[in-house]
Amino acid sequence: MLVVGTGLVGTSVGLALTRAGVEVRLRDAKPEVLAEAVRLGAGRPSEPGERPAALAVVAVPPEAVATVVGEVMRAGEAAYATDVASVKVLPTTQVRERVPDPGRYVGSHPMAGREISGPSAALADLFDGRPWVICADEGTHQQAVTRTLAVARLAGATPMTMTAAEHDAAVALVSHTPHVVAALMAARLSGAPRHEVRLAGPGVTDVTRIAGGDPELWTEILTANAAAVRAVLGGLRADLDRVMAALEAPVERQPVLRDVLRDGVDGRSRLPGKHGTAHTEFATVVVAIDDRPGQLARLFADAGAAGVNVEDVRIEHSPGQPLGLVELDVRPGADRELAASLRERGWTIRG
Numbered sequence: 001m002l003v004v005g006t007g008l009v010g011t012s013v014g015l016a017l018t019r020a021g022v023e024v025r026l027r028d029a030k031p032e033v034l035a036e037a038v039r040l041g042a043g044r045p046s047e048p049g050e051r052p053a054a055l056a057v058v059a060v061p062p063e064a065v066a067t068v069v070g071e072v073m074r075a076g077e078a079a080y081a082t083d084v085a086s087v088k089v090l091p092t093t094q095v096r097e098r099v100p101d102p103g104r105y106v107g108s109h110p111m112a113g114r115e116i117s118g119p120s121a122a123l124a125d126l127f128d129g130r131p132w133v134i135c136a137d138e139g140t141h142q143q144a145v146t147r148t149l150a151v152a153r154l155a156g157a158t159p160m161t162m163t164a165a166e167h168d169a170a171v172a173l174v175s176h177t178p179h180v181v182a183a184l185m186a187a188r189l190s191g192a193p194r195h196e197v198r199l200a201g202p203g204v205t206d207v208t209r210i211a212g213g214d215p216e217l218w219t220e221i222l223t224a225n226a227a228a229v230r231a232v233l234g235g236l237r238a239d240l241d242r243v244m245a246a247l248e249a250p251v252e253r254q255p256v257l258r259d260v261l262r263d264g265v266d267g268r269s270r271l272p273g274k275h276g277t278a279h280t281e282f283a284t285v286v287v288a289i290d291d292r293p294g295q296l297a298r299l300f301a302d303a304g305a306a307g308v309n310v311e312d313v314r315i316e317h318s319p320g321q322p323l324g325l326v327e328l329d330v331r332p333g334a335d336r337e338l339a340a341s342l343r344e345r346g347w348t349i350r351g
């Protein structure tokens with residue numbers, strides 16, 4: 001395997017495949033970035049003149065994909081190539097126009113990432129249980145698809161196929177427009193007075209988390225998927241207008257507000273939950289803990305001793321307080337049992 005572009009995604013692919021026992025060669029335009037990926041254990045530097053790799057995974061920004069795929073093919077660095085860019089119509093069209101044997105390339109996109117970039121942000125388990133979309137067309141060689149499927153599976157992801165246009169419409173809804181919304185909301189905080197921002201809690205933090213992404217990369221992504229993002233933003237603008245109008249006369253227009261909020265509850269329930277399964281509503285047990293070493297370890301051990309599986313966990317710190325709140329999500333019904341058992345062991349349960 002060859003990985004070109006050893007930033008967040010490329011290094012994560014290298015780590016995941018190395019973990020699976022695959023020999024991984026690495027290349028990056030920046031020597032210091034390549035050296036960091038090698039140091040982290042994502043593979044070894046690719047040497048000129050080596051026999052072709054079975055597959056190149058091109059993990060560079062979307063507009064550079066076709067150029068790099070062309071280089072890889074012309075130099076005989078790999079027999080087949082895929083890329084991981086967040087848009088698929090742009091790179092697949094450009095590869096078709098610019099690369100001599102475009103059927104040796106198939107576009108793909110692991111639906112996993114982080115709001116920080118570079119090799120030091122990479123994780124071997126980034127793709128575990130996540131969808132990895134593969135976008136073949138009539139001209140794609142079967143081997144390109146087979147090898148990309150194998151990489152997706154070896155990286156721990158769940159491969160799925162769709163056309164490049166279907167992919168771009170889907171990510172406009174679930175990734176690109178949410179990014180714009182997060183950035184717009186986060187930007188409201190920039191000019192706000194300190195005493196207001198100090199009150200922020202996990203709600204606004206959740207809503208704005210992805211706004212931390214690299215503005216250069218996201219400008220490329222939004223430009224490449226402009227039409228599909230505009231379509232989703234158009235609906236959002238109409239809904240914002242409805243909310244604005246309702247807030248002009250909030251007492252009379254309460255039904256409008258209630259509808260908007262109910263639609264939100266409904267939309268959220270459609271999101272996949274843990275392990276990509278249908279969203280399950282968990283019951284939550286909130287435990288107060290002192291900010292002392294070993295408290296979390298003791299809490300998890302006590303939850304384990306109660307025989308209850310913790311499905312998810314969040315920790316809330318109160319600013320300036322030597323106290324934190326740990327929210328343990330468990331299957332509905334198991335919350336009472338867990339709360340009772342933890343109380344017996346001396347924990348303070350909230351709510």
Ligand SMILES: NC(=O)C1=CN([C@@H]2O[C@H](COP(=O)(O)OP(=O)(O)OC[C@H]3O[C@@H](n4cnc5c(N)ncnc54)[C@H](O)[C@@H]3O)[C@@H](O)[C@H]2O)C=CC1
Pocket residue numbers: 004005006007008009010027028029030033059060061062064068084085086087110111112113114115117118119217221
């Ligand atoms: N950031 C994220 O959460 C996700 C990003 N993606 C896609 O993965 C790709 C890479 O993104 P990140 O890893 O986040 O970016 P990154 O900035 O961490 O890494 C990109 C790397 O590509 C290298 N590079 C750029 N042009 C090159 C060239 N011509 N030849 C060799 N190396 C080159 C850069 O030096 C850099 O190290 C993008 O296409 C992005 O759309 C896909 C899923 C998630």
Ligand SMILES: O=C(O)C(=O)Cc1ccc(O)cc1
Pocket residue numbers: 085086110111112113114115175210
């Ligand atoms: O952080 C998240 O929740 C993401 O959704 C990250 C992400 C960013 C870009 C992609 O192309 C795919 C996934």
